[in-house]
Amino acid sequence: MKLTEQKRMQILDAAEELFHSNGVEHTSMDQLALQAKVSKRTVYNHFATKDALFQAILQRMFDKLAQGSEVRFNAAEPIDQQLRRIATDEVALLSSAAFLRVAKIAIMQVMQRPELAQLMSESSLGCKRYIDSFLTDACKAGVLQIADIPFAGKQFIYQLKSFVFYPSLFGLEQQTPAQQAHIIDEAIALFLARYQVK
Amino acid sequence: MKLTEQKRMQILDAAEELFHSNGVEHTSMDQLALQAKVSKRTVYNHFATKDALFQAILQRMFDKLAQGSEVRFNAAEPIDQQLRRIATDEVALLSSAAFLRVAKIAIMQVMQRPELAQLMSESSLGCKRYIDSFLTDACKAGVLQIADIPFAGKQFIYQLKSFVFYPSLFGLEQQTPAQQAHIIDEAIALFLARYQVK
DNA sequence: GATATAAACTACACCGTGCAGTTTACATGT
DNA sequence: ACATGTAAACTGCACGGTGTAGTTTATATC
Helix, strand or coil: CCHHHHHHHHHHHHHHHHHHHHCCCCCCHHHHHHHHCCCHHHHHHHCCCHHHHHHHHHHHHHHHHHCCCCCCCCCCCCHHHHHHHHHHHHHHHHCCHHHHHHHHHHHHHHHHCHHHHHHHHHCCCHHHHCHHHHHHHHHHCCCECCCCHHHHHHHHHHHHHHHHHHHHHCCCCCCCHHHHHHHHHHHHHHHHHHHECC | CCHHHHHHHHHHHHHHHHHHHHCCCCCCHHHHHHHHCCCHHHHHHHCCCHHHHHHHHHHHHHHHHHCCCCCCCCCCCCHHHHHHHHHHHHHHHHCCHHHHHHHHHHHHHHHHCHHHHHHHHHCCCHHHHCHHHHHHHHHHCCCECCCCHHHHHHHHHHHHHHHHHHHHHCCCCCCCHHHHHHHHHHHHHHHHHHHECC
């Protein structure tokens, strides 16, 4: 790898680390250069301003997370099994270190500068991308009966987010795999009790 | 009221306003004194440091929110009505300007200094205080059937938080009263579909 | 006489720049 | 294959400008 690419990566790695642990505002460019083992001038040769560096970090982290499999409805498979696959993927995402990092950095910035709020809500990761069409297909197949599909999709996702994501985000502990399994089971039970055609 | 108390209140009001709209870090003590219509020296006569002022603000805001009526289970009243009263109170709290202010300020600080995380989780506001005993009574009365009561209580509260609180917190719009009513209805429907004894 | 005010001041941290000198990557000539 | 040249990138350091926490001093007001 070229030297300049190497340095660029060192800078981004350091920024990711420091922005996450100290917050963007509390990370000085001197500190950052030190951690990256790079001169401050080099940082500024790669990124014109601190804000540009911040944007680049967010972009890189989003790109890392963008992939992920999509679950499509299958009439031949029990609905609870399918929901469990969706939920398991989602919980894995929500509790992954990578996701928590980008979420923390992004949310901290959004709360300090509310004008950036759109950026966050627009980005579509995980099952949010496909849950609506999944539920639509399940309704068409007569397996579920839902009046307001986008709302129901949110109800499902929010269960997982509330139990898995926010507690981790705010620094309360992570869940054990057994606890996660319980959360998933109960989210599905709640959802199907309301929407499954019996 | 004594002059000094009057000034103290002006300072706290200004701090609450500015810490909320600009963030603690982006509020200077000069700006704060200006907004409070008080000299900077007076601010420092009341509060030794910016951090002490911040602590006092948090305390005052928590105290303001601490009161709130408690709903106790009543076997003679339909369960959905009782849940609706609980949920309505909770949504009013979660969407109130006062609660959003303290939450935003507190969460921003917690995310920057994770060692304060306990402070947040310990503070018990709204229906979180009594929901467990309410559900316990309802189970004893044979109206509900719940294996894990604390978990079920969280499921109920998290529905409201997810749809009402977090979107407001992150600067996405507030809900209309009609939307809030819908959120409450659906949270209750979801909950009762799973736990009501039929 | 206690308290408030205004304004200037200290001390420091930080962003971003300029620059002289060094290192790296690589092409060209022998 | 090896030396040499060169352009691009990196380094280290000093510095201007700015913002801010907290203090001091001198003055006014209740």
